[in-house]
Amino acid sequence: MGRDTIMKVHLSPKKEVYNFCEPYIIAEIGANHNGDMDLAKKMIDSAVECGCDAVKFQSWTPKSLIAKEEYDRNQSYDDSPKKHFGSLKEMVERYYLRDDQHVELKEYCKTKGVDFCSSPFSNEEVDLLVKLDVPFLKIASMDINNIPFLKYAAKTMKPLVISTGMSTLSEIETAVNTVKAEGNNNIVLLHCISIYPPKDKDIHLRNITMLQQAFDLPIGFSDHSFGASIPLASVALGACIIEKHFTLDKDLPGWDHEISANPVEMKTICEDSKKIAADFRKCF
Secondary structure (H helix, E strand, C coil), X not given: CCHHHCCCEEEECCEEECCCCCCEXXXXXXXXXXXXXXXXXXXXXXXHHHCCCEEEEEECCHHHHCCHHHHHHCCCCCXXXXXXXXXXXXXXXXXXXXXXXXXXXXXXXXXXXXXXXEEECCHHHHHHHHHCCCCCEEECHHXXXXXXXXXHXXXXXXXXXXXXXXXXXXXXXHHHHHHHHCCCCCEEEEEECCCCCCCHHHCXXXXXXXXXXXXXXXXXXXXXXXXXXXXXXXXXXXXXXXXXXXXXXXXXXXXXXXXXXXXXXXXXXXXXXXXXXXXXXXXX
């Protein structure tokens, strides 16, 4: 297939993505800042040093992400005390980003020359991110069948990067058609396995090829595996985005540090993905 026949999306003013391009690397900080803005800024600094194109956070509040019934069911945990403390409600309260913290981090990213982006989980959070002029909106796997939310996000005309974890091909098609019906054709799909971490046999990287064939869209990979090998393998299949959880230290307390890439791994992903993509571009 030739690059001229493949859909291209301007993901940010400085980056156009398409299948088999040099991948756009997103350091998924998520909640790994642990509610500490100094830690968040150190993580941004490190992501820039690694060569990432963007850092991504998550935009949710205690009310927009989790139902009361879920809070009631999760009053305490008997697994790793490093991963959990207190009740789910207490953790969400500590980890969520306030509006003013969004502004602070967006401005800090601007000074560092890295894209600031985030995943909204409600219409109000879409509005906040649009006001901050993020280059695109990241739609989490859990919302791929949330049709009213997809419509609202699509109407912003921001590019939508949509994770496909847990979804059927029919649900993906419905999501794509929903966004396009609002006049927004700037869509990137991410192959994603919503397990933290997945077993190697469950990663199914060939789904990237399947999605490329099923949809005339750029296809990327949202990764939850350990290390750098699996995301690098996705580049050989044409992944135009690599989204990878990021931490300064896997031993830090918090939800996702254990399954995140540390700076050494993230630098490997950033540097080696360019080499792999450059080799494949010789074929076009």
